[in-house]
Amino acid sequence: MSLLHFSHEHPLVSIESHSHEIEKVYCSGCGELVSGSSFGCVKCGFYLHRQCTEAPAEMNHPFHRNHNLNLLTRNPYGGRCICDFCGKTCENFVYHCSCNLDFHIKCALFSHSIGEKRNAEFEDIPRIDPSINTGNVTEELKKAECFACWKPLLDS
Secondary structure (H helix, E strand, C coil), rough: CCCCCCCCCCCCEEEECCCCCEEEEEEECCCEECCCCCEEEECCCEEHHHHHHHCHHHEEEECCCEEEEEEECCCCCCCEEEECCCCCECCCCCCCCCCCCEEEEHHHHHHHHHHHHHHHCCCCCCCCCCCCHHHHHHHHHHECCCCCCCCCHHCC
């Protein structure tokens, strides 16, 4: 089985498993050692985990509902790109938002999975925390930011 992926010019062939004793190959999507089933272009040495291959090109992330995240094959800035989930440098595929929110591909997929499961649990809970009195906003509360998008919490 082969497929065309937006990130590579040649068709990628399905590979059932990799033997690390023979050859170590790294996923061009997440940068981790490939094991298990994957897709690859043996001609170029381009490989993707099955999960990285199947990742959506656009994602509505539960931690960032304002805009969709777009899957890019490289850092969108030309300079340094930091994952807003784990805080590490983004060197391979990155989910990027126009408001400069960035997630590694694995961080985006992992946190999306958690967020979707948690959202279902919290559907019946009121959106406004009754312990926060928005009429008496302190300087500390004004400075509080969302860990995902780094925007002020009082704005959402």
